Amino acid sequence: MKGFFNRLLRIDLSKEKTAVEPIPDSVLQSYLGGKGLGSYFLLKENPAQVDPFSRENHIIFTLGPLADTPFYGSSRYAVFTKSPQTGIYSESYSGGKVTNPFSRTGYDAIILQGKSKHPIFLEISDQEVVFHSASHLWGTDTYEAENALLKEVGQKAAGALVIGPAGENLVKFAVIESENWRSLGRAGIGAVMGSKKLKGIVFHGQKRREVADLSLLKRLAKDFRDRVKDNPTVHIYRKYGTPMLVSIMNTIGAFPTQYWSKGTLEGWEGLSAESLSERCKVTPSACPHCFMACGKMTQVKKGRHRGLRIMGPEYETIYAFGGLCMVKSIEEIIYLNDLCDRMGMDTITGGNLVAFAIEASRKGKITDQLDYGDVEAIEEVLKKIAYRRGVGKILSEGVRHAASVWGMENEAIHVKGLEPAGFDPRVLKGMGLAYATSDRGACHLRATFYKSELSGQIDPNRIRGKARLFIDYEDKMTLFDALILCRFYRDLITWTDLEEILRATCGLSLKKKQLKTIASGIITLARNFNRREGMTRKDDKLPRRFSREVLQETGKAIRPGEMEVMLKEYYQLRGWT
Numbered sequence: 411m412k413g414f415f416n417r418l419l420r421i422d423l424s425k426e427k428t429a430v431e432p433i434p435d436s437v438l439q440s441y442l443g444g445k446g447l448g449s450y451f452l453l454k455e456n457p458a459q460v461d462p463f464s465r466e467n468h469i470i471f472t473l474g475p476l477a478d479t480p481f482y483g484s485s486r487y488a489v490f491t492k493s494p495q496t497g498i499y500s501e502s503y504s505g506g507k508v509t510n511p512f513s514r515t516g517y518d519a520i521i522l523q524g525k526s527k528h529p530i531f532l533e534i535s536d537q538e539v540v541f542h543s544a545s546h547l548w549g550t551d552t553y554e555a556e557n558a559l560l561k562e563v564g565q566k567a568a569g570a571l572v573i574g575p576a577g578e579n580l581v582k583f584a585v586i587e588s589e590n591w592r593s594l595g596r597a598g599i600g601a602v603m604g605s606k607k608l609k610g611i612v613f614h615g616q617k618r619r620e621v622a623d624l625s626l627l628k629r630l631a632k633d634f635r636d637r638v639k640d641n642p643t644v645h646i647y648r649k650y651g652t653p654m655l656v657s658i659m660n661t662i663g664a665f666p667t668q669y670w671s672k673g674t675l676e677g678w679e680g681l682s683a684e685s686l687s688e689r690c691k692v693t694p695s696a697c698p699h700c701f702m703a704c705g706k707m708t709q710v711k712k713g714r715h716r717g718l719r720i721m722g723p724e725y726e727t728i729y730a731f732g733g734l735c736m737v738k739s740i741e742e743i744i745y746l747n748d749l750c751d752r753m754g755m756d757t758i759t760g761g762n763l764v765a766f767a768i769e770a771s772r773k774g775k776i777t778d779q780l781d782y783g784d785v786e787a788i789e790e791v792l793k794k795i796a797y798r799r800g801v802g803k804i805l806s807e808g809v810r811h812a813a814s815v816w817g818m819e820n821e822a823i824h825v826k827g828l829e830p831a832g833f834d835p836r837v838l839k840g841m842g843l844a845y846a847t848s849d850r851g852a853c854h855l856r857a858t859f860y861k862s863e864l865s866g867q868i869d870p871n872r873i874r875g876k877a878r879l880f881i882d883y884e885d886k887m888t889l890f891d892a893l894i895l896c897r898f899y900r901d902l903i904t905w906t907d908l909e910e911i912l913r914a915t916c917g918l919s920l921k922k923k924q925l926k927t928i929a930s931g932i933i934t935l936a937r938n939f940n941r942r943e944g945m946t947r948k949d950d951k952l953p954r955r956f957s958r959e960v961l962q963e964t965g966k967a968i969r970p971g972e973m974e975v976m977l978k979e980y981y982q983l984r985g986w987t
């Protein structure tokens with residue numbers, strides 16, 4: 411099918427053997443690429459109830475038909491597995507420079523199975539797959555590892571993915587890193603790589619995908635840019651990036667603070683996008699084929715971290731360490747961000763776990779002396795987690811495990827084992843529906859519904875009728891994840907644009923209703939995977955604190971009855987029993 415290579419690369423790490431298999435047009439027409447292809451293969455290839463760290467748990471990398479094409483926001487790839495943190499479906503997406511060399515290997519999907527007996531890294535090209543020893547790199551941080559892999563392979567246009575000590579030590583929320591600061595793999599995909607003794611992957615090649623009508627796609631891209639380049643959304647992302655949410659969320663009282671007990675951080679102004687620009691040298695940074703440049707290359711100007719340079723920090727990292735852990739210095743948050751990136755740990759889960767440990771310390775559940783805002787103590791906990799030492803051994807298993815060990819199940823904030831992002835559902839009630847129904851646990855990205863509630867498209871307090879708009883967002887974002895397109899173009903790329911993009915790329919003439927049918931089928935694939943792993947309707951719920959504990963500033967909560975109304979409408983509209 412146009413827009414695809416119709417090729418799957420299967421790599422058996424146990425036997426160090428590879429095979430190339432065809433992907434039928436029927437599969438691609440039903441599910442497209444990205445999330446559709448990844449979900450299809452995960453359900454098809456993974457045995458039911460498999461241990462996430464067993465050789466039978468597959469890691470699946472996929473691309474969409476827009477990879478390495480001139481359309482804007484298309485420089486993205488995806489990875490799927492069964493999560494060691496949650497025990498269910500896990501997906502993640504990233505942008506950056508890896509997408510093009512990955513695409514030029516000539517594969518739409520790569521399935522990693524088995525386990526290596528010793529540390530290795532893979533070199534995947536359009537000519538061959540080379541199994542390199544990585545014993546000399548085992549134990550290195552992600553920055554050192556990525557630089558070493560690219561230097562060893564020696565290909566100028568190559569891209570690399572690596573894990574750090576957290577992944578090697580099977581920390582259950584370890585992530586994969588690329589370009590030093592790009593992270594993907596929430597819920598522990600980096601740990602699954604570590605269990606397979608796979609330190610990293612390098613991609614390079616010369617293959618180019620053939621789209622149905624390249625001249626039409628180029629014209630669509632030009633017309634799209636001309637139409638939206640002066641849109642306020644583009645300018646605000648270029649100027650501030652995601653840290654702009656710090657002021658918005660604090661203003662409405664939905665900035666999770668002091669481990670979810672408050673909705674506003676006193677002194678939040680020091681963590682805002684404006685403060686970041688004042689205190690640090692900040693330069694916009696864009697993925698290939700992007701004019702939004704939401705990324706921010708940031709360098710600390712003063713203090714003990716003077717000269718430290720990272721991409722970020724993103725809003726979620728600021729919320730996790732600044733809000734939940736109450737670290738009020740943007741420079742210290744940058745430092746903790748850098749530490750997590752080097753170790754290969756997710757910052758959302760990392761911040762949640764440290765804040766939870768602070769609560770445990772305050773309640774006398776652990777002997778470690780921890781408190782809010784104590785950066786040195788927070789730093790030490792993160793290092794203990796990465797190397798599974800002391801209290802870090804318990805925290806490395808995730809918040810659900812730590813809560814059971816410390817008898818704090820009622821205090822722990824998670825959905826299906828995954829911690830929420832920085833949008834409190836007691837204020838943004840549609841985010842309660844998003845967290846409860848997301849494929850991978852409390853995820854904000856599957857529908858990005860906070861955008862519609864913050865923008866005034868729908869009242870955050872509204873309950874009845876909210877599921878219909880939510881499903882429209884979820885369907886559209888699922889199509890984004892199949893193609894794969896960047897989330898931040900969600901309000902700029904219309905359903906009509908998606909119809910035209912698919913016609914130019916794949917030669918498919920599909921209308922919105924047909925696209926929504928494809929999206930619904932992909933969402934149902936992920937739901938069926940979770941059902942097979944033991945999830946039921948009863949698991950689509952929020953932590954009890956969100957209904958029983960009101961926010962101190964606003965007195966807001968999200969009641970079980972409100973959730974039930976939204977869930978019932980959601981299931982009915984999805985056609986699920």
